Amino acid sequence: MRLLSTVLLLALASPSDGWADAAWATATVARLNALLEAPNRERADGADRLVREHLAVDEFTATTFGDYLEKSLDAYRDLLSDLRFAHLVEHYRSRLVRAYQHRLSADLAVQLASPDWRGLRLDSLEVNGQRGRAQLRALLATRSLGVEADLILADGTWKIAELKIDGRPVSSHYRRRYQSLIDREHSPPVLEAQLAEREYVVLEDFTATWDGSQPMEWGPWKKQDRHKPVLYRVEGRSRRYMAARDSSHSVIVGKFIQWNPRQYPIMTWCWRAAALPLGGNEFLDDANDSAAGLYVIFSKNWLGVPKQLKYVWSTTLLEGTVGRRDKIFRPWFFVVESGATNLDKWTFEVVDLEKHHREKLGGRPAKRTIGLGLLTDANSTRSYAEAYYADLRVWTREAFDGGRVVNYCGGLPTPNGAYAEENLQ
Numbered sequence: 001m002r003l004l005s006t007v008l009l010l011a012l013a014s015p016s017d018g019w020a021d022a023a024w025a026t027a028t029v030a031r032l033n034a035l036l037e038a039p040n041r042e043r044a045d046g047a048d049r050l051v052r053e054h055l056a057v058d059e060f061t062a063t064t065f066g067d068y069l070e071k072s073l074d075a076y077r078d079l080l081s082d083l084r085f086a087h088l089v090e091h092y093r094s095r096l097v098r099a100y101q102h103r104l105s106a107d108l109a110v111q112l113a114s115p116d117w118r119g120l121r122l123d124s125l126e127v128n129g130q131r132g133r134a135q136l137r138a139l140l141a142t143r144s145l146g147v148e149a150d151l152i153l154a155d156g157t158w159k160i161a162e163l164k165i166d167g168r169p170v171s172s173h174y175r176r177r178y179q180s181l182i183d184r185e186h187s188p189p190v191l192e193a194q195l196a197e198r199e200y201v202v203l204e205d206f207t208a209t210w211d212g213s214q215p216m217e218w219g220p221w222k223k224q225d226r227h228k229p230v231l232y233r234v235e236g237r238s239r240r241y242m243a244a245r246d247s248s249h250s251v252i253v254g255k256f257i258q259w260n261p262r263q264y265p266i267m268t269w270c271w272r273a274a275a276l277p278l279g280g281n282e283f284l285d286d287a288n289d290s291a292a293g294l295y296v297i298f299s300k301n302w303l304g305v306p307k308q309l310k311y312v313w314s315t316t317l318l319e320g321t322v323g324r325r326d327k328i329f330r331p332w333f334f335v336v337e338s339g340a341t342n343l344d345k346w347t348f349e350v351v352d353l354e355k356h357h358r359e360k361l362g363g364r365p366a367k368r369t370i371g372l373g374l375l376t377d378a379n380s381t382r383s384y385a386e387a388y389y390a391d392l393r394v395w396t397r398e399a400f401d402g403g404r405v406v407n408y409c410g411g412l413p414t415p416n417g418a419y420a421e422e423n424l425q
Contacts, residue, residue: 047108056159064171091208092188099195199399204392206240221254241390244376252375261365264394265354270409275386277378280315292387295373299366313337332360348407
């Protein structure tokens, strides 16, 4: 939005003791002129510093997005303890604040490069306790605009909490920009990706969960599994992943995650099989085990049955096999890895969700998904399976067609096996 930069330019002029004089105003104008005339790189670095240091980004984020986070995560409210739900919301709030800060910095850098800018004039500044308000004029090449800034004293420093340009709040501009996503309550990673103007959404990187804990947003999919041990743990520090081990329980863990699979139809992930269930064959009831399985739940049919696809690492079926068991409502599965060739290696997978949906479920997918499921199991074969999952993403088709979907699994750590013996009996 034009004149977003006024937010930060005003911050240069906000005195810590609540008063201003001619010397301060002169210095402000000089710093403004210097920033406007700086080379592009210096201007971009300056924009980032100004947003970081002088904008009350937490408050600006709350004003812009309101209770979006709580609404988009509401499905977890009854599934998590109050403490864990609060932690989950705070995790995504910190990510949203960081992404919004970067968006504001990038927009500011662009606007500072506009040749229309001439300067900024401070008309008045009122301070009342820890709140203040400044009235300014933004001077452009052919006109000027009225600017009103609400200030807040935070940690001894005046920061900008809201800005109005000719009476229009800047926060409302950004709210409108992402209104469709907010109204559909798409998940926070989607908003984060769009703020960053990325071609992909990180659906899960397991950073919401402490090392060694059960995954924060993943829980037993089926009601009858809720009394069973959940043998999934988040491991790793610099890059996290989820460890899954099974010998007899076969618990699918699910996560609510909503995105538009028409906008982001290409899915990628990293996984690593360490032990294959002996004789596993996804066609057979008595051998229906997979070292690793990923479910994508698109929507439900008129009977309330999930429309879903499953991608598996099979012990015996050849890569490229597509099928399903001969029972009602069983999901179609796609074998994307087979056997021991890539055992104990992080492997990168790419699938076209939209294409597979059209082929096996009919037509285009709904514009809002339900979630994902993960399953490592060995109960049917009475053996043992172990696998690891990391960095699940979805991409635009333009990124895929343009060759920009590349293997990012390099650098994932070697699993430490710390929880291998836990509750396997």
